[in-house]
Amino acid sequence: MTMTIGKNSVVEIHYTLKNDGGEVLDSSEGSEPLMYLHGTHGLIQGLENELQGKKIGDKFKAVIPPELAYGEIDPDLIHSIDKSMFRGVDKIEPGMTFTAEGEHGHQHITVKAVEGDKVIIDGNHEMAGQTLHFDVEVVSVRAATEEEIDHGHVHAHGDHHHH
Ligand code: ZN
Numbered sequence: 001m002t003m004t005i006g007k008n009s010v011v012e013i014h015y016t017l018k019n020d021g022g023e024v025l026d027s028s029e030g031s032e033p034l035m036y037l038h039g040t041h042g043l044i045q046g047l048e049n050e051l052q053g054k055k056i057g058d059k060f061k062a063v064i065p066p067e068l069a070y071g072e073i074d075p076d077l078i079h080s081i082d083k084s085m086f087r088g089v090d091k092i093e094p095g096m097t098f099t100a101e102g103e104h105g106h107q108h109i110t111v112k113a114v115e116g117d118k119v120i121i122d123g124n125h126e127m128a129g130q131t132l133h134f135d136v137e138v139v140s141v142r143a144a145t146e147e148e149i150d151h152g153h154v155h156a157h158g159d160h161h162h163h
Helices: 045-051 146-151
Strands: 009-018 024-027 034-037 059-064 078-082 097-102 105-115 118-122 132-143
Touching: 045 059, 045 132
Parallel strands: none
Antiparallel strands: 009 024, 009 034, 009 132, 059 132, 078 118, 097 105, 105 118
């Protein structure tokens, strides 16, 4: 019997991710496939939904709207701060990223613009607000071990790092 993807399947996929403009944002091509434990939010929700019930060798395209990917852009995460906040940084330019300690732990921040003494920063995920276009191939499917289910993550290639 061919195993299909469901709750607690350990799945490997090759994928290419493009935006609406057809620009490649991410791809597993040329490297190891992405391995994840199905049903534990290891992937964005929209892609898990599409993978449900698929089997080894299946190839498909999926178009995932923002609400099932990285969410809509939250304007509350866009702030104007004083340039003096960036102590020790020589040059602040749009596109720079850094990590800040926020109320929800580590937050990934992108510099959107520099206007005089003000810096516009954006704490939204870089793919927030974007419709994602995936090309996916299912490489392998197996049942998770009890230990993996217990931990909520995959133990790949005998690599038992515990956290
Ligand atoms: Zn573990």
